[in-house]
Amino acid sequence: QLQLVESGGGLVQAGGSLRLSCAASGRTFSTATMAWFRQAAGKEREFVATITWGRNTYSESADSVKGRFTISRDNAENTVYLQMNSLKPEDTAVYYCAATRPYITAARLSDVYDYWGQGTQVTVSS
Numbered sequence: 320q321l322q323l324v325e326s327g328g329g330l331v332q333a334g335g336s337l338r339l340s341c342a343a344s345g346r347t348f349s350t351a352t353m354a355w356f357r358q359a360a361g362k363e364r365e366f367v368a369t370i371t372w373g374r375n376t377y378s379e380s381a382d383s384v385k386g387r388f389t390i391s392r393d394n395a396e397n398t399v400y401l402q403m404n405s406l407k408p409e410d411t412a413v414y415y416c417a418a419t420r421p422y423i424t425a426a427r428l429s430d431v432y433d434y435w436g437q438g439t440q441v442t443v444s445s
Contacts, residue, residue: 321345321434323416328439331406335443339401341416341436350421353392353399356429357412357441366427367414368401379426384410406443413438 417432
């Protein structure tokens with residue numbers, strides 16, 4: 320019952336920054352754990368970051384992006400963000416927003432997320 324639409328991708332130089340947005344429509348957004356995954360060309364989808372539902376949220380990110388990427392959410396706007404700093408060429412991928420069913424505390428496994436956006440391309444040039 321959630322529809323997710325990503326935006327904010329594009330081409331950026333190494334060392335630059337991008338902020339991805341995921342706009343959700345559906346009344347369960349505020350009680351869904353949200354996440355970002357990415358899939359580089361010819362590679363498997365991988366976990367990037369997640370943030371829990373609720374007033375007091377918990378977030379975690381993959382080691383490969385820790386200290387560079389930050390996930391956040393704005394329940395009033397039904398939006399989750401991924402702030403990406405110090406981008407590297409290996410960050411190049413299609414980035415997907417994902418959501419769980421209500422009241423699920425999920426983490427890194429993609430198969431626990433029931434709702435997915437269409438993806439937005441991020442390309443980091445060297």
